[in-house]
Structure formats: structure tokens, C-alpha cells
Amino acid sequence: MSQTLSTDVLIVGGGVAGLWLNARLRAKGYATLLVERESLGGGQSVKSQGIIHGGAKYALHGALSGASEAIADMPRRWREALDGSGELDLSGVRLLSDAHYLWSPGTLAGNLTSFFASKAVRGRVDQVKGEQLPPALQNPKFKGKVYRLAELVVDVPSLIARLAELAGDSLLAADDIQPLHDNDGQLVGLRVDGREIRAQRIVLSAGRGNADLLASLDVPQPAQQLRPLHMVMVKGPSLKPLYAHCLGGGPKPRVTVTSHPSADGEWVWYLGGDLAEADGVARDEAAQIDAARKELSQLLPWIDLSTAQWATLRVERAEPAQSGFVRPDNAFISDQGALLVGWPTKLALAPDFADRVLSHLERDGIRPAAHPALPELPRPVIGRTAWETAF
Ligand code: FAD
Incomplete structure (x- = not known):
């Protein structure tokens, strides 16, 4: 199969981080494509407990740490989104x-x-x-x-289903990902199951899959830790x-x-x-x-x-590697030229993850551009919860 597609931002990984980012970018007029290898949310996201932390758990030592200050605004942002008055319309999510x-x-x-x-x-x-x-x-x-x-x-399966709706036609089920370089060796996109996808920026939000993707793109940093x-x-x-x-x-x-x-x-x-x-x-x-x-x-x-x-x-x-194996305080994004790679580190921090990508795009002057309409693409399924399979 040889098909060439182009988009503004190509996202790899359809957990909460990739899907939330995708919806925010589309709402701002960016063309996007999100590639998922298995099922939407089926990595850590639907296995999470769905708590939108405001930091109180991290205050159990009797003092507010950096973590609690950074995360304190997340319940308000989620509440507004769930009410349909926030940065995304998540009304209908349970x-x-x-x-x-x-x-x-x-x-x-x-x-x-x-x-x-x-x-x-x-x-x-x-x-x-x-x-x-x-x-x-x-x-x-x-x-x-x-x-x-x-x-x-929040009920994470209904969250993932709503974010998939907000993704419109931008989702692509695909497995094999290879780098796409120009004549100067610069990364200009990815070859995804044989399709050439050119993009202004590529974001890896593949959870624990980020480590293998970085290795296949020959990018040594950032390192990942698994808990x-x-x-x-x-x-x-x-x-x-x-x-x-x-x-x-x-x-x-x-x-x-x-x-x-x-x-x-x-x-x-x-x-x-x-x-x-x-x-x-x-x-x-x-x-x-x-x-x-x-x-x-x-x-x-x-x-x-x-x-x-x-x-x-x-x-x-899956998290960015930290010295002393501590739990990171915020969503994390690392900038490697046209490639951005990161982990939200918590479901609750998906809005923070999207903010950080958006501020990189702004800093680099990446604006929505014109692209040919997308053909019909194979769509990834939505992940099932562990209790649906276990009982
Ligand atoms: P994921 O949800 O793992 O998504 C990554 C996606 O990338 C997957 O769908 C995967 O299939 C795909 N992918 C991987 N490799 C490739 C590839 N090569 N090509 C294409 N796609 C690929 N956080 C909270 O805020 N509150 C909680 O209550 C909470 N509870 C938790 C409980 C548990 C048991 C766990 C494990 C985590 C919990 N978390 C919680 C953390 C939270 O689940 C994660 O931080 C968050 O879901 C990570 O989202 P993500 O999109 O980065 O990753």
C-alpha cells in the first residue's frame, strides 16, 4: 500500500493523553492524525481508577508539596469540561x-x-x-x-468513547511505524503501515510504548521508568x-x-x-x-x-525516568526537534499534557495549514475494562 497523507500534528498513541491532545488541537483548527496500535484507552487509561486528583493525597505528610500545587487546578478543569463549558465538551461522560x-x-x-x-x-x-x-x-x-x-x-470507558467521538475522522488503526526523513536526514513524518504521513510535528503519547518507538526512531532521550x-x-x-x-x-x-x-x-x-x-x-x-x-x-x-x-x-x-524513582509532579514533554514525546504521568493531568504540547507549537510558530481531505481509514476499537474480561 502506498498512500501519502499530510497533517499538522501526527500523534502516536490513543490513551487519554493522545486523545485529549487530539481533541484540543482539532478544536483549535489543527489537522491531526492519531495512530493507535491496539485499542483506544486500552493501555493504562481504562485500567486506571479514574480519580481526578487535586493533590490532597500527596499532602498526607501534612504539607502541600510541589505535586499538590501543580495538580490543584485539575478538578476544576475537568468539572468544566464535564459540564460542557470547558476546554472540551465532555458532557455525557459519566x-x-x-x-x-x-x-x-x-x-x-x-x-x-x-x-x-x-x-x-x-x-x-x-x-x-x-x-x-x-x-x-x-x-x-x-x-x-x-x-x-x-x-x-470519572468513568474512564465513557471518557474514552467521548474523546474518540471528538476525534472525528482523525483516527488510524496501524501497527508498523518507521521514521520518514527528508534528503537532509530531518524527520518530516512517519511511515505508518506503508502510508507516508507528513506532519509539521509528531507527538509520541504511547505510554509504555514510547520507549520502543524512541528506539526505532534512533532517539536516545528521554528515558522511561515503569512502576x-x-x-x-x-x-x-x-x-x-x-x-x-x-x-x-x-x-x-x-x-x-x-x-x-x-x-x-x-x-x-x-x-x-x-x-x-x-x-x-x-x-x-x-x-x-x-x-x-x-x-x-x-x-x-x-x-x-x-x-x-x-x-x-x-x-x-509508564513515566519519564526520575532520579530516585520518584513520581513526577506534572505532565512531561520533551522536545526533540519536530518530535515531541511525553507522558501525562496521571490521567488527571491529560489537560496539562495538552497545554505543554500547545505551548511548544506556539513557541515554534506551528499554525494550522491546508491539507487534502483524509481518505477513509481503518479505525481503532475502544479498549475494554479489566473487569469486563475478568468476570
Ligand atoms: P496509555 O493509556 O497507556 O495509552 C498509550 C496508548 O499508546 C495505548 O493505547 C497503546 O496501545 C498505544 N501504543 C503503544 N505503542 C504504540 C505504537 N508503537 N503505535 C501505536 N500506538 C501505540 N491516574 C489518575 O490521574 N488517576 C487515577 O486514579 C489513576 N489510577 C491508575 C491506576 C492504575 C492501576 C494505573 C496503571 C494507572 C493509574 N493512573 C491514574 C495513571 C493513568 O492511568 C496514566 O497516567 C494515563 O492513563 C496514561 O495515559 P497515556 O495516554 O499516556 O497512556
């Missing part, structure tokens, strides 16, 4: 919860109590009691403190929706619970946090389910899990 909660099973460390009551977090972290508690915690046996965070939880997780899924008729970080002693949540609807009307609880990190990664599936079962029966003993179904999911978060 909001799973208007708030995420912090829940401490015992007494809260003194420094956190005063921090959560302080001016620094007012309106972002408020204590709730009684009927304001999340339904799963409304039980006489529940002891502990619960704080409502001004963060949202393995071993998540647990539990599905059962007795589960009520719960969106909460349960605090342990340390700066990371002991367990993070989000709840997702399944086709038969039952809820699936998706468990992350410390449970899914280092020790959890080292456990095999049976031991990980056992650990999760013990954790839930200790924390929520009134919930009947006797008929629940269990499964686990291994997945890796």
Missing part, C-alpha cells in the same frame, strides 16, 4: 463520584488533623459524618474519620459504591478503593494504593487476593464478601 474521600480507620495523626483543618486546604478537604458518609461506610460499627476531597472520579502494580478486583451483590483512600501510617494510602459499574448491575471494587505496590507486586494472584480479602474484612467487617468474585490485574505505569 461521573462516577462528585468527590473522593480520605478515610482513617483509627485516630488521625495529630499533625494531619490540624493540617486538614488549616486554611491551606480549606474547601479541598472537609470532614464528613453521619449521612454524609459514603454509603459503604454508613454502619454503626464504623469508627474513624472521613474527609471529603474536592476531587472527581509495576498488582491491582485487585472484587465483584459482588453486597458492594455499594465507595471512592476512598484508606490511610495507613505512612504518606501513601494503605488501600485506594474505586467502584465501577458492570453490565449486570453489580459494582466492581477496584483496589489499589499500597496494597498494589511493592509487596503486592511480589505476591502471586492467590496470595494477593488473600491479602485484599484480609484487608477488607479488617477495615469493613460488616460487608458480606462470602459470594464475591475476585481477580487481579498486573499493569505498569
Whole structure:
């Protein structure tokens, strides 16, 4: 097949980062093409917990870090988009919860109590009691403190479906990607499944696929780090929706619970946090389910899990390499001439990722140009959730 196409911005990778960027660029009049090898959102995005962090989780040491300041505006931007009044029209995307909660099973460390009551977090972290508690915690046996965070939880499959709609005819299902150079050896596009696609700029937003793509384009930087997780899924008729970080002693949540609807009307609880990190990664599936079962029966003993179904999911978060393996604070973009490559590092930071690409385009004077209409192209499918496949 030899077909030559041209566009302003060629995006590789149709997770939340690539799709959000694609929709923003199209709204600004840029011609775009987005290439996806497997399924839209099917990498990390539909495996995420869908929390639109505002930074409170990162403040568990009792102080706002750089991360929390940078991310603080994300809930507002997402809320406006979900209302149809923001930078993208995401009205129709299902909001799973208007708030995420912090829940401490015992007494809260003194420094956190005063921090959560302080001016620094007012309106972002408020204590709730009684009927304001999340339904799963409304039980006489529940002891502990619960704080409502001004963060949202979105249904990622419906988000991805809406972003795919906003992509119009710009999506291309394709597998093989090779560099396309001009006579001077400058990168001017990509050869995608035999089609020559010329573009003013190329953006790699392929999640963990960025590393292999960079290698095939012979670009040594930026380096990538992978953060393995071993998540647990539990599905059962007795589960009520719960969106909460349960605090342990340390700066990371002991367990993070989000709840997702399944086709038969039952809820699936998706468990992350410390449970899914280092020790959890080292456990095999049976031991990980056992650990999760013990954790839930200790924390929520009134919930009947006797008929629940269990499964686990291994997945890796892809991020730019950081010294000390720390979690990056913002979306990350690296500029390699006509090639931009990056990771949002969080679903919540997809708008920040798009901002950073847009500011590179502006800096370089890249404007929408005229291009011939696109032919009909093979369209990638939308990714399925892990619970759809597991149960
Ligand atoms: P991906 O979603 O991985 O998309 C990359 C796409 O590129 C994939 O579709 C892949 O098929 C495609 N691709 C790869 N290679 C190629 C190639 N050569 N050619 C074409 N296409 C290619 N963040 C939050 O903000 N809140 C949360 O609650 C949250 N929870 C999480 C829970 C888990 C278990 C995990 C793993 C992550 C979580 N995250 C969360 C992080 C968030 O999911 C990611 O930061 C975000 O989804 C990354 O989006 P992306 O578009 O960069 O990558």
C-alpha cells in the first residue's frame, strides 16, 4: 500500500493523553492524525481508577508539596469540561463520584488533623459524618474519620468513547511505524503501515510504548521508568459504591478503593494504593487476593464478601525516568526537534499534557495549514475494562 497523507500534528498513541491532545488541537483548527496500535484507552487509561486528583493525597505528610500545587487546578478543569463549558465538551461522560474521600480507620495523626483543618486546604478537604458518609461506610460499627476531597472520579470507558467521538475522522488503526526523513536526514513524518504521513510535528503519547518507538526512531532521550502494580478486583451483590483512600501510617494510602459499574448491575471494587505496590507486586494472584480479602474484612467487617468474585490485574505505569524513582509532579514533554514525546504521568493531568504540547507549537510558530481531505481509514476499537474480561 502506498498512500501519502499530510497533517499538522501526527500523534502516536490513543490513551487519554493522545486523545485529549487530539481533541484540543482539532478544536483549535489543527489537522491531526492519531495512530493507535491496539485499542483506544486500552493501555493504562481504562485500567486506571479514574480519580481526578487535586493533590490532597500527596499532602498526607501534612504539607502541600510541589505535586499538590501543580495538580490543584485539575478538578476544576475537568468539572468544566464535564459540564460542557470547558476546554472540551465532555458532557455525557459519566461521573462516577462528585468527590473522593480520605478515610482513617483509627485516630488521625495529630499533625494531619490540624493540617486538614488549616486554611491551606480549606474547601479541598472537609470532614464528613453521619449521612454524609459514603454509603459503604454508613454502619454503626464504623469508627474513624472521613474527609471529603474536592476531587472527581470519572468513568474512564465513557471518557474514552467521548474523546474518540471528538476525534472525528482523525483516527488510524496501524501497527508498523518507521521514521520518514527528508534528503537532509530531518524527520518530516512517519511511515505508518506503508502510508507516508507528513506532519509539521509528531507527538509520541504511547505510554509504555514510547520507549520502543524512541528506539526505532534512533532517539536516545528521554528515558522511561515503569512502576509495576498488582491491582485487585472484587465483584459482588453486597458492594455499594465507595471512592476512598484508606490511610495507613505512612504518606501513601494503605488501600485506594474505586467502584465501577458492570453490565449486570453489580459494582466492581477496584483496589489499589499500597496494597498494589511493592509487596503486592511480589505476591502471586492467590496470595494477593488473600491479602485484599484480609484487608477488607479488617477495615469493613460488616460487608458480606462470602459470594464475591475476585481477580487481579498486573499493569505498569509508564513515566519519564526520575532520579530516585520518584513520581513526577506534572505532565512531561520533551522536545526533540519536530518530535515531541511525553507522558501525562496521571490521567488527571491529560489537560496539562495538552497545554505543554500547545505551548511548544506556539513557541515554534506551528499554525494550522491546508491539507487534502483524509481518505477513509481503518479505525481503532475502544479498549475494554479489566473487569469486563475478568468476570
Ligand atoms: P496509555 O493509556 O497507556 O495509552 C498509550 C496508548 O499508546 C495505548 O493505547 C497503546 O496501545 C498505544 N501504543 C503503544 N505503542 C504504540 C505504537 N508503537 N503505535 C501505536 N500506538 C501505540 N491516574 C489518575 O490521574 N488517576 C487515577 O486514579 C489513576 N489510577 C491508575 C491506576 C492504575 C492501576 C494505573 C496503571 C494507572 C493509574 N493512573 C491514574 C495513571 C493513568 O492511568 C496514566 O497516567 C494515563 O492513563 C496514561 O495515559 P497515556 O495516554 O499516556 O497512556
